[in-house]
Amino acid sequence: GENVEQHPSTLSVQEGDSAVIKCTYSDSASNYFPWYKQELGKRPQLIIDIRSNVGEKKDQRIAVTLNKTAKHFSLHITETQPEDSAVYFCAGHTNTGNQFYFGTGTSLTVIP
């Protein structure tokens, strides 16, 4: 099945700086890559997603890039704010079994 790896596991940045989280996947048939934000004790919430026919997508301070050849995708958060502090998960979706495979998460801390 698909294997999604996520790095780094923890990340601390100063408020206003940028944060980048990277994920790699193994199944070249994967076609959809969502990113989730999970605050402590809460459910995962989708923050941005990208499909395999697109190379980049942006939504205000958040962007995702996808390199299909290298099988990796990244989350970019600019002008970070303390409320961006949370655990972020990447995921890959493959039509083989219609399953989502999640990375192990990145704990982001934004220092005021």
Add this chain to the structure above:
Amino acid sequence: NAGVTQTPKFRILKIGQSMTLQCTQDMNHNYMYWYRQDPGMGLKLIYYSVGAGITDKGEVPNGYNVSRSTTEDFPLRLELAAPSQTSVYFCASSYSGQGPYEQYFGPGTRLTVT
């Protein structure tokens, strides 16, 4: 819309007991999923369903069973609970169509087996 709802929110089980975790969605989504999340880890798929009457195993199905008799409901059954099943369980649903599309998660059930 209530979205995806789960009951109970918390539960403590003794080893060997059984229970059913309930999940309901009111968005008419055809796909539903059960995940477990261990501390400091990502989500692992237990079972999923592509429609009423159809279920399939995910990465970690051992010790669990599911059924999908209606579009709205997707209960997860734990038989003979073991300490290794201590985890937070999330149910999710999504529409497929020409998708895939966004998964909507329930609030989770925190289960402790002692």
